[in-house]
Amino acid sequence: MANFAESSKTYVVEHLDPELEQWSALEYAAIAKESYEANAQFLLSSVPESLATNIPGVVKQSKGIKIEQRSVEEIFASQKESVCLLDPAASKELSPEDGDKFTVFLFGGILGDDPPRDRTSELRKKGYEGRRLGPVQMTTDTAVRVTRIVVQDRTPLEKIEYVDHPELKVNKHESTEMPFRYVKGKDGEPVMPEGMIDLIKNDSERGFGELL
Template structure:
């Protein structure tokens, strides 16, 4: 029997900088990828960009300065694209080896950052109609193509409220996967970052 090709999940970093928000998401993706036996690649990272401490030493992260179109055979790459007409399905795990995400997906409102990758001609799939953070999009994709769980069978919560203090809470304008306790899965340290930056307004987090 031929052993299956290890899946690769690529985030094409589309910003000249790396915000704390993205850093926590990327670290979360790296840890989960390592635990799941898949590759996580951060591509198009500028040579001038110094990775923050939490990313520089995290297991499961590969950094590439080249663009994804120069790294992989285009027909084997699936672009996770909110504008695609076809939903991602378990069968796509047989068709594609590489799953590509345009960072940062978690813009509110969405700025269609993925359009820069769409122009390069990658075949696209959608993860439903609701905006997800980058780590959630990678998590959902992995559950579909590796664990073979259909998109509509994954437990979600939309726009969860995060309690900032006794009197205040912040609504997160995204879709999250629920854990076994029924709580939204967020990167380690994200709630603390939300609390810390709540006075500045949610828009400054992104």
């Protein structure tokens, strides 16, 4: 069994759904890839047995990911004080100094809900110390990306450049607005998981077709 305490930073998504949608799989694969490149670990916890045996290849084959059926509470039972819950309802925002205080950063796997549901409350009840990432809703991979930039790259939240509610062109005549905040990439575009834009376009085109 891996000893997560040996890693400088571990990013944990407590998977709170019985299924794994395609968009979530792309987000998890992106988190795994970026965590691996940053010498950190990505842990997907509370994965139901039925799902654990049927994890999409894009997730299962990613470097830097560990899939656990145990809950975060069980895995880090002796390290509770080192776990930081990224919580939209927290009173204090994440800072670079939190990288010195915490080694484990916990996400509810539901930050991308629109409208947001307060399912992070299920983790809040466990008593983890919380931090927030600002007032605008983020996707799960964006939340992990921003946390890593703050605690590993030591960049304050307010210094990170964002793209809020970007509009994606579906085709010549239609576009769709994403109701989330994203990190702005070097090209000025929102940073999204590989394959996500195509997935959004396909879903949007299917939706438009059903309206015709």
